[in-house]
Amino acid sequence: MISQATIDTVFETARVEEVIGDFVHLKRAGSNFKGLSPFSDERSPSFMVSPAKGIWKDFSSGKGGNSVAFLMEHSHFTYPEAIRFLAKKYNIEIEETEQSDEDKLNTDVRESMYLVSEFAKKYFHDILLNSEEGKAIGLSYFKERGFTSDTIKKFSLGYSPETWDAFTKEALGKGYKMEFLESTGLTIAREDRPFDRFKSRVMFPIQSMSGRVLGFGGRILTNDKKSAKYLNSPESDIYHKSKVLYGIFQAKQSIAKLNNCFLVEGYTDVIQFNQAGIENVVASSGTALTPDQIRLINRLTKNITVLFDGDAAGLRASVRGIDLILEEGMNVKVCAFPDGEDPDSFARKTSYDDLVAYLDTNAKDFIQFKASLLMNDAKNDPVKKADLIRDMVTSISKIPDRIQREIYIQECSRIMDISEQVLTSTLAQLVQKDITEVGKKVKQDQKAFEVVKNESPVQGAKVDVLYRLERKIIEILLLYGNKTEEFEDVFLKTNEDGEIENVIERKEYKVYQRVYLSLQEDEVELANPLFRDIFNDLIQYFLQNENLEIEKYLMHLNSDFAQEVTDILMEDERVVLHNWEGQNIIPKTKSETIGQYVSETILTMRWYLVDKIIDELKNSVSNEPGSDNTESMSMAMDYYKLINSFSKKLGRVMSRYS
Missing domain, CATH: 3.90.580.10 (Zinc finger, CHC2-type domain)
Structure with missing residues (x-):
């Protein structure tokens, strides 16, 4: 531990x-x-x-x-x-x-799989660099591809020996369990004997965005037609091919910094681009692009440039992923390499400056790309041209933003020499179709909601008010609990003439002390169970610790407490999202008048609780003839006077919550 x-x-x-x-x-x-x-x-x-x-x-x-x-x-x-x-x-x-x-028995299964995968990465890398077989076969292959030692280290490239069970024996000898070697797909179990899945292949570890090893890709170097050229780890609890992108760990910072991501197909495309100096590149690893992979990029940037091989067949196969990217609301450009070239080969023989210049010059908007790609097929065939235009409008219909759709319709009209009206009409039909399908689902959801809504009684405003006030109490303790502030104390004192009068004294308190004493004085306990538990926990924490360090405090809380505390602490950050200051609206910060804010919150809570007592007294009044309601009415009047004093202290007109 x-x-x-x-x-x-x-x-x-x-x-x-x-x-x-x-x-x-x-x-x-x-x-x-x-x-x-x-x-x-x-x-x-x-x-x-x-x-x-x-x-x-x-x-x-x-x-x-x-x-x-x-x-x-x-x-x-x-x-x-x-x-x-x-x-x-x-x-x-x-x-x-x-x-x-x-503790050892309770070690998480996923953690065990991660540990096995991490061990495998280091093992394959060590074999590549330090064994005779690894250097002669694996390392020489990577060197032929032009990969430097730094690049090989950066991507933890490796080699799996030709011996049937070399890795499996080593892993078992190091104490790793067979069940995890199997569940990660590194070992294939057979009744007679288990053997290595990636035998005699150069290895490409596939890492998550955080750097954890999820699986492997292995390339065979022989001309064995019975074996697949590339072999990936099977799906497992930690590896889902449709949800990962090769190179995302190495690329994430560059993608965020440059606000663009280059998308390629293969491992070596990614590695060669990195070595050429362009690090913001990831690969779909030969699989069809998926929404989950696109969303992974969307966390870092809204811009994707798809890089395609020069052959026409590859272009047409890959262009289908463009609609998925558009559907996720992202901006997409497309760049094709000359015939016979792919990102790997082109980057290998091109200087950094020339490569950057080529990408800048040849990255086309997807409309221009589709037009140039498919126009040769259409040529003078009206039917094929109509299909091409319909295909382009279908892509445009996937874009969520209406302004962008309008601009692309204008561009498509110009390129294809067809009226905007026709394109707009076609687009409207496609969009309406999508809306109709979504509408059906929404109606079903609404029906379900109506049932729930009709079955659930609407809570009155009183509960909301008390909830907000108690939440403010917790917020005050979290933000200012250990701050020392000056507060007013009001005492009843007999003067020289024997009259009772209010005497105001100013005294310093820790904020948490003032809140705690005020609630104790009123014999009030927070009504919300979660707030009550957090309140008691915070008071105990302040009594034992000089300062409240939020991160450390969150460490010892259970998940429900920690989530609620975080929600409360970050509530004020909503104003930042709206950029009020940019609109010359300056929100007032509570830290400017902490003492006043604390006193107002406590007084408002007292007001609310007294108001509830008045309601109870009113409900206790009997309308029966001869009933004596004098005591209840007298008490109610006293409480009304108390509310009047709260109102004066708060400096606002008296109004009741009920």
Whole structure:
């Protein structure tokens, strides 16, 4: 187990904006950062990171927390995995404490698969560089491809020996279990004896965006027609081919920085481009492009440039992925290489400057690309030309943004020499068809909602008011609990004439003390069970700790507490998303008048609770003849006077909540 000292060091060192910045393209927004949600498909930013508070909040999905919580949500790490990842990122030495047999027994299955895959990556890489067979076969192949030692190291390229079970024997000898060698697909089990899946192949580790080894691609170097040229790991709990992109780990920072991603087909395309100096490139690994892969890129940039081989057959096969990219609301350009060239071969013989110039010059808008690609087939055939135009309009219909659709219709009209009216009419039919299909689903959802809505009684405003007030109490403790502020204390005192009068004294308190004493004085306990538990936990924390360090505090909370605390802390960051200051609207910050804000919140809560007592008294009044309601009416009048005093203190006109 990881020692508490190591965990504390990780939390003290990790900067939430740096950790998240490796996965999400963040833009500064005042003292915070904002970006597109990595957890949902959206067009405008709803993801906020607060370096000062050390936390993040995704307003679209409701998720939030510290840097560890982000890694657990985003990369599906376990808690120990997230700590290890951050320790590695910040070069923190991990101090281990001895695990009990029970702890070892409970080791996560996925973690075991990751560990086996990581071992395999290191094993294949070591065989490539240090064994005679690896150097003679694998390393010489990579050198022939023009890969340098630095490139081979960067992508952890490797070689699997020709011996049937060389890897399996080594892994078992190191204590790795056969069940995980099988579940990752590294070993194929047979009754007589297990053998290595990737025997006699050069190896390409496939990594997640966070760098975890998910699976492998292996290329055979012999001319054995019975064996596939490329072989991938089978689907498993950690490897889903449709959800990963080769090279995303090495490319993520460059993609976010340059705000563009080059998409290629093969492993060597990615590696050769990297070596040429262009790092913002990923591959679909020979599979048809999927929405999940596109969304992976969408976390980092809205712009994709698809790079195709020069052969016409490959172009037509690959162009089908363009519609998927458009459907995800992304901007797409297409660049084809000369006949007989692919990204690998072209990058190998082209200087960096010439390669960049070629990509800039030849990257075409998808409309221009489709027109140039398919026009040769259509030529003077009206039917084929009509099909081509319909195909182009179908692509345009996938674009969510109406303005973009309009612009592309104009461009298509110009290129294909056909009226905008005809294209617009065709587009409207296609869009309407999509809307009709979506509408059917919405109607079904609405019916379900109506049933739920009719069965659920509408809660009155009183519950909402109390909820908001109690939430404010928690917010005050989280933001200002240990701050010292000056508050007014009001005492009843007999003067020299024997009259009772109010005496106001100003006295300093810690904010948490003032809140706690005020609620104790009123004998009030928070009604919301979650808020009540968090309140009690916070008071205990303040009594035992001088300062509230949010990240450390979140560490010891259960998931429900931690999520609610994060939601409350990040609530104010919503105003940053709307850029009020850019519109000359300056939101007032609570930190300017903390004492006043605390006093107002407590007074408002008192007002609300007294108002409830008045309602109870009114309901207790009997309308029966001869009933004596004098006491109830007298008490109600006293409470009305109390509300009047609250009103004066709050400096506003008296109004009741009910």
